[in-house]
Amino acid sequence: MNFNKIKEAEGLHYMPVFSRESIAIDHGDGNCLYDIHGNKYVDFVAGIASNVLGYNHPEFTAAVCEQVHKLIHVSNHYYTEIQSEYIAALCKASGFSRVFLANSGAEANECAIKLVRRYFRNRGIEKTVLCAERAFHGRTLATLTATGYESQRRIYSPVPSGFSHFEYNDFDDFKSKLTDDVGAVMLETIQGECGVRPFSNDFLVNAYALCKSKGVLFVIDEIQTGMGRTGKLFSFEHFGIQPDIITLAKGIAGGIPMGACLATEEVGTAFTVGDHGSTFGGNPLACAAANKVLEILTGGLLESSAETGEYFGEQLAHFSKYNFIADIRGKGLMRGIQLSDKLSAASFEGRLRERGYLVNVTGNNTIRLVPPLTITREEIDGFISALDEICAATNI
Secondary structure (H helix, E strand, O other): OOHHHHHHHHHHHOOOOOOOOOOOEEEEEEOEEEEOOOOEEEEOOHHHHOOOOOEOOHHHHHHHHHHHHHOOOOOOOOOOHHHHHHHHHHHHHHOOOEEEEEOOHHHHHHHHHHHHHHHHHOOOOOOEEEEEOOOOOOOOHHHHHHOOOHHHHHHOOOOOOOEEEEOOOOHHHHHHHOOOOEEEEEEOOEEOOOOOEEOOHHHHHHHHHHHHHHOOEEEEEOOOOOOOOOOOOOHHHHHOOOOOEEEEOHHHHOOOOOEEEEEOHHHHOOOOOOOOOOOOOOOHHHHHHHHHHHHHHHHHHHHHHHHHHHHHHHHHHHHHHOOOEEEEEEEOOEEEEEEOOOOOHHHHHHHHHHOOEEOEEEOOOEEEEOOOOOOOHHHHHHHHHHHHHHHHOOOO
16 A cells, blocks of 8 residues: 555544644664664654564564464463562562553553542542642543643543643742642653643642642552663652552553552552453563563663763753754653744754654654664764754744
8 A cells, every 4th residue: 555545444444633744654673763765763762662662673573473473462460570570570670569450551550540439538628629720630530630731631621520731841830839738749750742741849849748748549550661761760769759550551561561669558459459450451471571571671671761861862862052952851761852833843943854864743843753762872962963064054
């Protein structure tokens, strides 16, 4: 099927919710994708931070294929060895005691929200959840309400009650919003969808301490920042804090749909049989994939990708010499380049694609860069050279 046929079929039948680029991907290998015409692109999108091992990774592919031949799916009415093996490994690596496996980030966050409510209702208390403005926690009605965009909440109103929002990185506003009816704070250490905006160390440490002093649960959405993306297995490790709940998805299973909600023993045992569930969550295929991702990360990739992330940040810092670069933000292999409002980040995306590099544009006119954790310095150097060429030819 040629590109026009593919585009026509999508236009006729797919609900019009995506703004797609004019490219159809055929296959991937290493850290590169190839379109249906054979054009090669070094991938700095990685399925939006999901394909942490790139494409056709030999160990990962072998583990997934072996599991496909053995067992893809079975109901959670039954035990499976691979799920048991994986959850034990995940809890050991994270320091949490309890886990629920789902299919996506939104589902993981739904689980976290339900768990907070159940935890307090077990104590005869009704509590709310405080979230950050311009956060992104998912597209279900509850997670959309937690998400900090009033325009989106308005579209789908009425939305569930029990959520409030504070200004990003504003500790005074946070303190004023942390009223006695708040039972949990839910945030991302780096807000990915609105332009790769990290919370400051001071904010996170002080917010955590205040929550602990008031008996408020601290929930960190690690859906983009988890699984080595920021140079540590989980981003909260950078701040010397221990959340009550974290949520994972995207990179957790290397591109196979999966999500997880992890909690302390006290919080994670608030659920009882029948309180929550999932048909496909934690099925053998997803667990085999996730188990291999975790094994590869903790077997050396985490350390090497952290070094690569530092190198990437150093190279990107040089672009501050251009007056139309408003800001360069991020940590590890999660970086954002915010352009002046006088330029279009989308135009930069197109020009980079012409040069064989795929990037993603997100909020605040920002180029988001979340390559596979296997990205090489040579591939980064090529990207840096292409971006520098574009910037040098740009005048405003």
